[in-house]
Amino acid sequence: MSLSIQKRKDIIFFSILACFLLVVLPGGLEPFRLNLVGKYLTYAFVTIGLVVCWGDAGILSLGQGIFFGLGGYCMAMFLKLQASTVEATKNQSTPGIPDFMDWNQITALPWFWKPFHSLPFSLIAVMAVPAALAALIGFAMFRRQVGGTYFAIITQAIASVLTILIIGQQGYTGGVNGITDLRTLDGWDIRTDHAKLVLYYIGVVLLLACMLFVWFVRSSKLGRILHAMRDQENRVRFSGYNVVNFKIFAFTLSAAMAGIGGALFTLEVGFMSPTFVGIVPSIDMVIYCAVGGRNSLLGAVYGTLLVNWARTSFSESMPEIWTFAMGALFIGVVLFLPGGLSSLYQNYLDRYMTRLVAALTARFKPARV
Amino acid sequence: MPLDDGSLLEVKDLSVSFDGFQVINDLSFNVGKEEIRVIIGPNGAGKTTVLDLICGRTKATGGSIRFAGKELTRLKEYDIVRAGVGRKFQTPSVYEDLNVFENLEISYPHGRSVFESLLFRRSAAVIERIHEVAEMIFLQDQLDRKASELSHGQKQWLEIGMLLIQDPALLMLDEPVAGMTVSERRRTADLLQSITKSRSVLVIEHDMGFVEQIAHKVTVLHRGQILSEGSMESVKNDPKVVEVYLGH
Structure with missing residues (x-):
């Protein structure tokens, strides 16, 4: 069986990205810059999840920071417990618990912290906690046919609530400073x-592994059902599908991806704080996805890199202008390029690429019918 | 109650009101096996609401809808579909982003749960069935075309095909020939005649010429109640029907 042209193109572009991230960037950037790119890439986990949730299924979530944050906190809790050995904390009034708990007069490790002594548990929790919360939110919302703007606003409210909760419960969460000194x-x-x-x-x-998994999901019948549901929800419902479950799946998948991203963020940056949970980072993530193209996995990754790179370079030279530039960028994309940067490729370059791949295929595999 | 008179669908004392306004009022009618029944009536008579009630889109305030021994008023929308009720909407509802083949594939009644659909494979049986249905709906040469590129009439056919591929025992069509050309109408009438060999069809239609071509029996609905029921001939000559509907 020979591959379709579309699959060949997918493989080529995926290889280019892999090569760019694994060879070109590590070869060309100094360690500090490379670490920054690593940090940006943790957001790309969120944006590829958004491609499924928002791009394919049409569910706009303005609360992906919730899941990014939860994944990050799960990782941070494990790392914090590792850093809080009795030996290292012998000056505290209660040795063996995280320092911020001691400062808040907490004398024993809270029950929900205890499982995070285990690395396997923590690694599973990184995905399972965000996924479980997303499934719960999805179940509550989608079953009542809450969608569109209402859903977006509710996710935003939850992001805000979670931030307030984390800041308010500083004895258990590290409060506004987050979990530091990992x-x-x-x-x-x-x-x-x-x-x-x-x-x-x-x-x-x-x-790359997550991208392959998402690519598999999107190219399955499930992926086409999500598209169908986005455009004609009733037709899907009255074709014998329980659309609620499909929406929950898309939303939960995006949450699990965001959780992985958050955990890596904690590892690479060395701390986790409520700043990465709330409304602003959640909207930023949607902007990365919109700029890159919400219907393209590769577009979403490049969009994330590009916007973050621009943010860093802008804010180094003129920090006060950056937020305006970011706003202008988003408005510009929405107005002039609703499909994001990837639609530029689709509209102008894709046909040449198709011809090129077709020509190469014909050349290397002659006379195959 | 068992359907001993050969009926497939039995609607009994069905009522629904929206904000206190009685849209359907104690409506009762039966549809027989392999029957083509057409519902006609003036705008606002409640025709589309009847279909909405049967397919579960609207919940009844009273009465029962029995279909092949099952009480539909208590089932979820997707369970009603799985029980064998297919419904076509008034405006063609096809997946514009997908091609004709994929439209039919999504409607194919396998792989309907999340994980089954993730692992769904295009087997030879699936492909064969899609080709078979595509031929029935005159789209066998259009399988690779995006649904958005089809003509209005072709979209209507595609949606009928998406229902046919599910092989429902009852097919409900809301104005299937609206916006079709004369020749498209004729082909649709032939299509309906040929697919009713093994199923019942419930049609809402305004086009009287088309109704005459296809209907076995006609039900005239007026203000949520049955005004008249019977053969096209008898309904046409019913003075009450002429007064509220056909006379205009």
């Missing part, structure tokens, strides 16, 4: 330059 992952120091490089590669490989 040191080792199962004995391996994550603060060295070498560790950062390794983490960069782990992040890229995980991102």
Whole structure:
């Protein structure tokens, strides 16, 4: 069986991205810049989830920061417990618990912290906690046929609530400072330059793996059902599908992806705080996805890199202008390029690429019918 | 109650009101096996609401809808579909973004749960069935075309095909020939005649010429109640019907 032209193109572009992230960037950037790219890429987990949830299923979530944050906090809790050995905290009034708990007069580790002593549990929680919350929200909303703007606003409200909760419960969460001073992952120091490089590669490989999984989902019948549901929800419902379950799936998948991104963020940056949970980061993530193209996995990844790179370079030179530039960028994309940057490729370059691939195919595999 | 008179669908004392306004009022009628029944009536008579009630889009305030031994008023929309009721909407509802083949594939009654659909494979049986249905709805040469590129009439056919591929025992069509050309109407009438061999069809239609071509029996609805029921001939000559509907 020979591959279709579309699949060949997908493979080519995926390889280019893999090569760019695994070879070109590590070769060309100094460690500090590479670490920044690693940080940007953790947001790409969120945007590829948004491609399924928003692009395919038409569910706009303005609360992806919730899931990014939960994943990040799950990782941070494990790392914090690793850093809070009795030995390292012997000056506290209660040794062996995280420092911020001690400052808040808490004398024993809360029950929900205890499982985070285990690395396997923490790694599962990174995906399972955001996924479970998303499934719960999805179940409550989609069953009542809440969608569109209402859903977006509710997710935003939940993001806001979660931020307030984290800040308010500082004895259990580290409050506004977040969970800081993270040191080792199962004995391996994550603060060295070498560790950062390794983490960069782990992040890229995980991102590529997640992209392959999402690509599999999107190319299955399920992916087409999501598209169908976005455009003609009633037709799908009255074709014998329980559309509620499909929406929950899309939303939950995006939450699990965001959770992985959040966990990697914690590892690469070395702390987690409520700043990455609330409304602003949630909207930022939607902007990355919109700029890159919500219907294209690769577009979403490039969009994330591009906007973040622009943010960094702008805010280094003129920080006060950056937020306006970001707003203008979003308005510009919505007005002039609703399909994002990837639609530029689709509209102008895709036909040449198709011809090129077709020509190459014909050349290397002659006379195959 | 068992359907001992050969009826497939039995609607009994059905009522629904929206904000206190009685849209359907104690409506009762039966549809027999392999029957083509047409519902006609002036705008606002409640025709589309009847279909909405049967397919579960609207919940009845009273009465029962029995279909092949099942009480539909208590089932979820997707369970009603799985029980064998297919419904075509008034405006063609096809998936514009997908091609004709994919439109039919989504409607194929397998892989309907999340995980089954994730692992769904295009088997030879699926492909064969899609080709078979595409031929019935005159779209066998259009399988690779995006649904958005089809003509209005072709979209109507495609949606009928999307229902046919589910092989429902009862097919409900809301104005299937609206906006079709004369020749498209004729082909649609032939199509309906040929697919009713093994199923019942419930049609809402305004085009009297078309109704005459296809109907076995006609039900005239007026203000949520049955005004008249019987053969096209008898309904046409019913003075009450002439007064409220056909006379205009």
